[in-house]
Amino acid sequence: MGGDVVPVIAVRGVHKTYRRWRRPSERAVDGLDLEVDEGGVFGFLGPNGSGKTTTIRMLLGLVRADRGDLSVFDRPMPERLPEVIGQIGALVETPLFFPNFSGRLNLELLSDVAGLPRLRVDEALEQVGLADRARDRVKGYSLGMRQRLGIAAALLKRPQLLILDEPTNGLDPAGIREIRELIRSLGASGTTVFLSSHLLGEVEQVCDRVAILSHGRCVVTGSVADVLATRSTGELRVRVGDLAAAYDVLSAAGFRVARDGDTRLTVTAVAEPATVTATLAERGLYVSELTPVTVDLESVFLGLTQDEAADASAETTT
């Protein structure tokens, strides 16, 4: 993070509680800090109800924060949103359109607001594979087709900042892959994509950086590799000819070793895998397989968000 590089999205100490008439108020965002730099794909993750959509709504000036500062392209939101709205494309939750209008008319009504050429509507429809159904009424669209129309709407402006809130919701596997490729290529071409999603496999494939939310707060943020490292246990699987000898050698050398079935050992808390190989080789034991046990985003996600949940319930019980 360079000193004078201005983040595309900056959120500082933001709180938001939904106050509802005669119902308990809902604390949606609770002291959120977040920074998204220019370019690439940023994954915005968190369990249901952790405040992702609320944050996106605040960034778009739809919902007013109770406290804290939000800025997009270095403009405070929502006051100076009109200056930059032309560079922001967004899909918030389920896309909604006039059911009795055709998909095309719905998009035209939006693109005309910004004075975009009609050609853009055709291009965007083409991009999401909806061109041949564009003249049908939205009422007759399937869930995935509505979702595609929503993505098309977000793409219309060729935005510099593309905010997508669960864009692949309801898409078929082919559709999920198409959108993944689309997001990846947009991110690579300089667009900043702010992507909220529950499909962690997708996120891991496509995102450069992520932030994980829990109870309206950011529990971890950084590059995907850094975030994975926070949970990395340094666990190795080792396959070697003489299992018993290897076990003794490694234990004696101070490694934490366990047998993993009849053919493998598991070594934990290893900082540098090469030390294991070296130790064994010194005693004439040659490793036939050495696999680091990888952590994936899902386990990090579950670990972090469940810790938080446990902490929160502990707080309430004590």
Added chain:
Amino acid sequence: MTLVRVELRRLLSRRAIRALWLVFVAIFLAALIGNYVHAGSEPLTARFVSDGGLGFGGAFAALAFIIGATAGGAEWAARTMEALLVWEPRRVRLMLAKVAALSLVIAVAAVVVQVMVGALARLAVAGRGSMADAGEHFWRTYTGNGATALALAVFAAIFGFTIASLTRNTGFALGAGFVYLAVIDRVLVLLPNWIDKFTLFNNVAAFLNHGADVNHGDPVTLSTLRAGITLSAYIAVLFALATTLFQRRDVT
């Protein structure tokens, strides 16, 4: 203005609005025929033409109220307001554009209705009666009446629009309109006499009928001008309220 054009297109593409328009044309034809039949065998005069439009002023205003309410509520019913705000976040502008487009549609429709009424009534007079009494004020009366009906319709449409915007619900606006006319306005009449000058019903009547006598005990005349100002003030207050709330409230 592009926003107004977009809102116009949205209004004119709405099936509900097209349907309402057809319903109104049907009602208006039925009413004209009714008037004609009601006149029995008496010869018709120029007044049948010049005042014809005014008779529909009330009905047209009611229709305009409904159109206004659906224009104000549709975006909330379809929950598309959120999407629209991502394209035009200046909410006051959006409200003004929507009201301008609505007023324009209603005004054009009012002119069309007025011309249709005039032409059909004129045909009726040609068939049975004469325009002999048409006098020099005929056109002035005819256009004046038309303008009154038009203004009332625009007022009604904005009323419907603002109430639906305030409550974010078309049905509520329609219900509120009905309850007000059916109950509250009648109750207000029972209260101290000075209130009579401020009830919606009396003001609308005064506006349409070139002044009216209100106050059951000691009649006071309510002029067209005064009624117009009162109605405008009501609308301005409601619209300001609706816009302010729209500006401040969360859209989710």
